[in-house]
Amino acid sequence: MKQNLLTFFFSALVLTAVLSLSSCGGDDDGPAPDPCLNTDLAVTATSDVFDITAVATGGETPYEFSIDGSTFQSNGTFEDLDPKEYTVTVKDANACTSTTKVTVEDACADLAVTAAVEEYTVEATATGGTAPYEYSLDGTTFQTTTTFSDVAAxxxxxxxKDANACTATVAVTASDLETLLDERDGQRYNIVKIGDQIWMAENLNIASDTARYCYNGVAANCDSYGAMYSWYAAQVAAPDGWHLPSKAEWDELETELGGNSIAAEKLVVGGSSGFEGALVGRRKEDNTYAGLDAVVIYWASNESSDTDAQNFILQEDAASVNIAGSDKDRGLYIRCVKN
Structure with a gap:
């Protein structure tokens, strides 16, 4: 009887142990460890112009990438982005994530263009941005050369436009195109195209040590009317790229505008040609002045004799134009024509 009790008691202990082991889970290993807890997943990112390139390492492939934290893609390249700072996120196969920051710089910020404008020509100069550059006056047709010639007023x-398709602009005005800058003294003159010729639309007023005269000897009149010169001084007075017109060139101008009185009406101030020939007189050989509001006389480059040279005359009330000869020592005005 005692032996049976011991056997029963031992069996109970074994059963209790088995039940105890069963209640502790038996073969259950418990919750799986977090795969992201000690992950070596990392992401690096670089920016080039308006693009970002992200590269991931570690973790479990495949990777996905995002620059807004919600929209992911399978490759690490993001293009045509606005200039600003971005947070780049990589997500691996275990949904682990890693982030880094990268800034897309404004590649267009320092691109600029300036224009040197005169004589129906535009010369462009670009700075900043990324070469090579292209240039346009209409925003549509581009060229690689910097010069636009024979541009209409x-x-x-x-x-x-630079290599990154960045653009910069500057205004060019008709009035700028219709000017001549005399680099010798910084004066700017209006110019006008008549037929195939380009003329100064103001009288020359370059300083000269000798044979330069202001009407009535008043210096301010040179600023108002332009200066008068002897024929000798007139030979070397023109700015670079321009010259004293020949008789043939004056004849061509007159013919282009209809000849004589018809041309005269177009050549005076307010006439349709844009020549703006003000009747501002002349200096005579005896150093007196005459003809204000009645006549203006311009030198031609041709000699008539050893003492005389050709000139072009606009008469009072635009009645007529005339080619004549004058003493080379007289003071007459200069209208240059472009080479």
Whole structure:
């Protein structure tokens, strides 16, 4: 009887142990460890112009990438982005994530263009941005050369475009195109295209040590009317790229405008040609002045004799024009024509 009790008691202990082991989970290993807890997942990112390139390492492939934290893609390249700072996120196969920051710089910020404008020519200069550059006056047709020649007198927007398709602009005005800058003294003169010729639309007023005269000897009149010169001084007075017109060139101008009185009406101030020939007189050989509001006389480059040279005359009330000869020592005005 005692032995049976011991056997029963031992069996109970074994059963209790088995039940105890069963209640502790038996073969259950417990919750799985967090795969992201000690992950070596990392992401690096670089920016080039308006693009970002992200590269991931560690973790479990495949990777996905995002620059807004919600929209992911399978490759690490993001293109045509706005200039600003971005947070780049990589997510691996275990949904682990890693982030880094990268800034997309404004590659267009320092691109600029300037224009040197005169004599129906536009010369563009680009700075900043990324070469090579292209240039346009209409925003549509681009060229690689910096010079626009024989440009019609109108308002334009000069555009430069660089290798990254960044653009910058500057205004070009018709009035700028219709000017001549005399680099010798910084004076700027209006110019006008008549037929195939380009003329100064103001009288020359370059300083000269000798043979330069102001009407009535008043210096301020040179600023108002332009200066008068002897024929000798007139030979070397023209700015670079321009010259004293020949008789043939004066004849061509007159013919282009209809000849004699018809041309005269177009050549005086307010006439349709834009020549703006003000009747501002002349200096005579005896150093007196005459003809204000009645006549203006311009030198031609041709000699008539050892003492005389050709000139072009606009008469009072635009009645006529005339080619004549004058003493080379007289003081007459200069209208240069472009080479």
């Amino acid at each position: 109108a308002n334009y927007t000069l555009t430069v």
